[in-house]
Structures are given as C-alpha cells and as structure tokens.
Amino acid sequence: MGKTRNFFHLHMVSDSTGETLMTVARAATAQYEDVQAIEHVYPLVRSTRQLDHALDEIEHAPGIILYTLVDPELAGRLEQAARAAGVPCVNILSPVFAVFQSYLNVRLTGRIGGQHALDADYFHRIEALNFTMLHDDGQIPDNLDEADVVLLGVSRTSKTPTCIYLANRGIKAANIPIVPDIPLPRQLGELRRAMVVAVVASVERIQQVRQNRILTLNAGGFENETYVDRRVIAREIAVTRKICAEHGWPLIDVTRRSIEETAAEIMSLYRAHKSALANGGAA
Template sequence: MGKSRNFFHLHLVSDSTGETLMTVARAATAQYEDVEAIEHVYPLVRSARQLEQVISEIEASPGIVLYTLVDTELAERLEQAGRRSASPCVNILSPVFSVFQSYLNVQLTGRVGGQHALDADYFHRIDALNFTMLHDDGQIPGNLDEADVVLLGISRTSKTPTCIYLANRGLKAANIPIVPDIPLPPQLFSVRRAMVVAVIASVERIQQVRQNRILSLNAGSFANDTYLDRRQIAREIATTRKLCAERGWPVIDVTRRSIEETAAEIMSLYRAHKSALVDQLTS
C-alpha cells in the first residue's frame, strides 16, 4: 500500500514570467518524499492592484510564498500580508543580489524582467528555434553543417523535444531518425562544423513509449508490427551503437534521463567540440 501524500499551497509571485520561481520551487519540492505542492503562479505582478488580488488568494489558501519582486514597496506589502496569514515569504533572489552587490561593489538597477530583454541573445535563440523546427525529423538535410548539433536516434528517443530545448539555449539543433532499411542522408557523413551525437534507451523503455504512442493514436492495427518487437528494437539500438563507434560519435543513454539532463550532457559535449574546432583553426 502506497504512502499518503501531503499537500501544501505554494504561491509563486513574480513581476516577470515566473520561470525562475517555478524552477527553484520544483527543485526544492523534489527533495521531499510524499510531499506535493499545489502551485499558484502569479506572473507579471507589477501594480498594487494586481498584488492585492494575489494577497487575497494567499489569505484564502495560506502556504509558502516565494517571490521575485523588484519594487520594494510591493515586496514589503507582500511580506506584511504573509506575516498576517502565517505564510512564510522568501525573496529567492535576495541572497544572490547581496553577494553580487558585495563582490562587485555596484548598485542593483532594479530592472524588471531584465533577463528577457530583446537583445542579440534573444534573437539568436529565435533564429536557433526556427532552424531547429525546419530541420526536425530529417527535413532539409542539405545544410546540416549549419547546425551546431545533429541529433541521431531511433523512434521514441525524445529527439524533437531535446532539440527544441537546445534551441531555447541558443543551439541550432537538427535531428535525424535512424529507421531500419532507410539510408541516412549522405550529408550527415560530410559535416565538419556540426557535432553529431546519438541518443539511445533501453529496449524496455522504447517499447513502452512506442506502445503508449500507438495507444494515444488509436493505431491498433500496428499492435503486432515489428515497431513493437523487442528483438527489432534491440537491433535498432545495436545499429545505432555500431554506426557511432565507426564514426567516433558520442552516444547518450536517455533511459533514466530527463530532457533537461540529456540537453545538459549534449551542451557539455558541444563546448568540448567547439573548443577543439577553435584549436584546429588556430594551430
């Protein structure tokens, strides 16, 4: 019999998108077994009127309050409301700002949503995302070497979401499926600038994901197809490993990895790849 879960209200108040808060809150919550947060997310809170609505919801459902509010008056008003409702309030960026200010000896500018500015980095990420979407699932292989990363993998190894995540980090990522009896595009074997990496998973994991995919599509006619056959899946994985061994391409097993963890490993490999390219050009 499974343990009962304990629920608590978690209020996330931000004058920007709230992404930072959600990342921190979920990382913290994940460290506590049998505890689950009921999240209340309030993005773009920038006026006293907006804050009053937030406070009314906190008072109706007291819990932990995490916030990122640059406006000190709004922050103080939220802190007061938290004390009244016995809801601890934490400005998660405050200790970070203190360290920066002490070390750099500069004043905080108090710029709301500064990390989301429409600067060169922003447009670089948009360009990477456009490239990635155009090169999903083996499309437009003619300019593969314009990619930063070329991701290979058999069906249901999370190639597309991983590439989209990489694009949001500014990397142009193309993905190419490895399909039995279908040759890979010849352009793949002539790339010089792009880093080629493959993803695999266990036979059990791939079979499970493929089965769920078929069920979601109501594609019952494929139930006995080789697509779900364990021996066929094992052959596909072996083919991937053999190809990468011959070419010297790295392989990442994503069986127990989240997309974020897979992307982090790819970005680490790409930094080493990029450094090696620079060394070649300068030597």
C-alpha cells in the same frame, strides 16, 4: 497500498514570467518524498491591484510564498501580509543579489524581467528555435552543416524535445531518425562544423514509450505490433551503436536521463567540439 501524499499551497508571485520561481520551487519540492505542491502562480505583478488579487488568493489558501518583486513597495506589502497571515515568505533572489553586490561592488539596477530582454542573445535563441523546427525529424538535410548539433536516434528517444531545449539555449539543433535498412543522409559524411551525437535507450524504455504512443493515438495493426516488438527495437539499438562506433560519434544513453540532463551532456560535448575546431583539431 500507495503512500499518502501531503499537499500544501505554494504561492509564487513574480513581476516577470514566473519561470524562475517555478524552477526553484519544483527543484526544492522534488527533494521531499510524498509531498505535492498545489501551485498558485501570479506572473506580471507590477501594480497594487495585481498584488491585491494575489493577496486575496493567499488569504483563502494560506501556504508558502516565494516571490521575485523588484519594486520595494510591492515586496514590502507582500511581506507584511505574510507576517499577518503567519506564513513564510521568501524573496528567492535576495541572497543572490546580496552576494553579487558585495563581490562586484556594483549597484542593483532593479530591472524587471531583465533576463527576458529583447537583446542579441534573445534573437539568437529565436533563430536557433526556427532552425530546429525546420530541421526536425530529418527535414531539409541539405544545409545540415549550418547546425551546431545534429542529433541521431531511433524513434521515441526524445530527439525533438531535446533539440527544442537546446534551441532555447541558443544551439541550432537538427535531428535525424535512425531506421535500419534506410541509409542516413549523405550530408552527414560531409559535415565540417556541426557536431553529430546520438541517443539510445534500453529496449524496455523504448518499448514502453512506443506502447504509450500507440495507445494515445488509438492505433493498432501489424505495423504497430512490429513498432513495439522487442526484437525489432533491439536491432534498432544495435544499428545505432554500430553506426556511432564506425563514425566515432558520441552516444548518450537516455534511459534514466531527463531531457534537461541529456541536453546538459550534449552542451558539454558541444563546448569541447567548438574548442577543438577553434584550435584547428578534428571536429
């Protein structure tokens, strides 16, 4: 028998997109076994009317309230309503603001959605995302050296979502599939700036993901039988390891890694790669 899950209502009230709240809430919830949050997200709450809508929902389904509201009047109303309902209410950025203000001795500006400003960093991320989408799955190999990272790997090792995550961090990432008996683009041997890294997973993991993919597509046939054959997958993995050993490219095992963890490892490698280039070392 499966364990019984305990459900609770989790209300997230934000004057911006709510992404910060959701990230913090899910990171916290993940630390508790057999607990599942029923999420209620209220983004772009910037008026009394919008806050009233959130308060009505909270009244009908009481639970923990997390919020990021810059407007002190709206924050005060939310706190007051929480006290009246007898539910916890936390401004998740308040302790961070306090530390910054104390250490830096600067005044809080109270900019709503400041992290989403249309500044140079924002447009750099958009440029990286456009590049990544154009260079997905081995497309347009001619200008690979314009990439920051070139990600290699066999089918179903999460190359595309990893590259998209990197692009959202401002890193131009191209990905190229590794297929035995099909040579890699010659441009890989001509790179001077881009960093090449490969990903690999266990036979069991790749087989499972590929089987799920086939079921999703409702596809069958001999070609798909080969696609999920353990011996074929094992050969693909062996080829990947051999290629990386021959070229000295780093190899990351993503069997038990999330996309975020894989991307974090790649970003760490890329920082070292950039530092080596800046110091005139080998790329």
